[in-house]
Amino acid sequence: MIIVIDPEKRTKIPFSRGILTRSITSTGVDVGIAYSIAAEIVKDLERRKVKLITKDEIREIAYKKLLEHGLKDAARKYLFWHELRKLKYPMIILLGGATGVGKSTLATELAFRLGIRTVIGTDTVREVMRKMISRDLLPAIHTSSFLAWRELRNVPRDVNPLIYGFESQVRYISVGINAVIERSYNEGFNTIIEGIHLVPGYLTLNERSFMYMITVRSLEALEARFYERARYSLRPAEYYVKNIEDIIHIQDYLVKKAKEHGVPIIENIELEESINTIMTHLMKEIPKRLKERGIKLEI
Structure with a gap:
């Protein structure tokens, strides 16, 4: 068994090929390639009969392996995320967007890539509030986001009831x-929050918050997503398809709010592309914010 030493925390833990694979995938490398590289590292350590190794030594070996595989950009990204973890820089990543655009899937994959354990959906927050506050007191929270207008009385005539x-x-x-x-x-812990209720202007963000608005290209693309999602969940596609025009109107509203507040808008066509877009943006934005605090990443 190979034991990993953390000199700072004075801890010893068993080497995990899975954790190493995850750290390599944070660079955008395909999980299959990342696992293969991790396996090569394990084989090399076993051949050298290494029993004790530090985290920094593993980082150096992984960095060189990425270079050996011709993955220069991935090697640079690997150092970035490793150094960021050493700084213990907590991030709060928020993924907003209309129903069905793929927020939950993106949040799950992003959490895996970044090693973030806390992922919260705003639907969960709403469900907790439903249990605490009766329908008589707050009828708007006791229905779907695109049907909330039906629960309200005295809606002003000069506004869109849906919005x-x-x-x-x-x-x-x-x-x-x-x-x-x-x-x-x-x-100070990393968190990913996803949900339709993440609307710019209603949230209290800080220098460690990073928000993205996730969208789909068209009504047809959204409909296809609803039927695909129904294959793996208990949410019937027909319920959402019946209200799809209202959902698209809400997306238009969310995009408008995102533009007003300078929130990056990501059209979610392909999972890997969307994840890489978010992580590339984080790599550009985090050093800027650290620099404002007088901190420089050593990469």
Whole structure:
């Protein structure tokens, strides 16, 4: 057994090929290639009969292996994420977007790539609030986001009822979301939050928050996603397809809010491309924010 030593924490843990594979995939390398490289590293260590090794030594070996495979850009990214982890820089990543655009899938994959354990959906926040607050008190939170307008009385005549109802739901759910953001920030742990209720202007963000608005190209693309999702979940596609025009209207509203607040908009055509877009943006944005605090990444 190979034991990994962390001199700073004074801990010893068994070497994990899975953890090494995950750290390599954070560079955008395909998981199959990452696993193959991790396997090569294990084989080399066993051949050399290495029993104890430090995290920094593993980092150096992995970096050289990436270069050997001609993955120069991936090697640079590997050093970036490794150094960022050493700084213990907590991130709060928020993935907004209309129903069905692929936020949950992106959040799960992003969490795997970055080694983030906490992933929270705003639907979960809404469900908790539903259990705590009766329908009589807050009817807007007790239905789907695109049907909230039906629960409201005295909707002003000069506004879009759909957006008015959606904003009403968002206003209440944002109280819980902001509490999650504040807790993550104060306790310093990495968190990914995804959901339709992440609307720019309603959230209290900070220098460690990174928000992205996820979209789909067309109504047809969204419909296809609903039927694909129904294959693996209990959510019937027909329920969403019946309301698909309203969902697209909400997407238009979310895109408008994202543009107003300078939030990056990502058209989610292919999972890997979307993940790489987010991670590339993080690699550009994080050093800027660190520099403002007088911190420079050594890569």
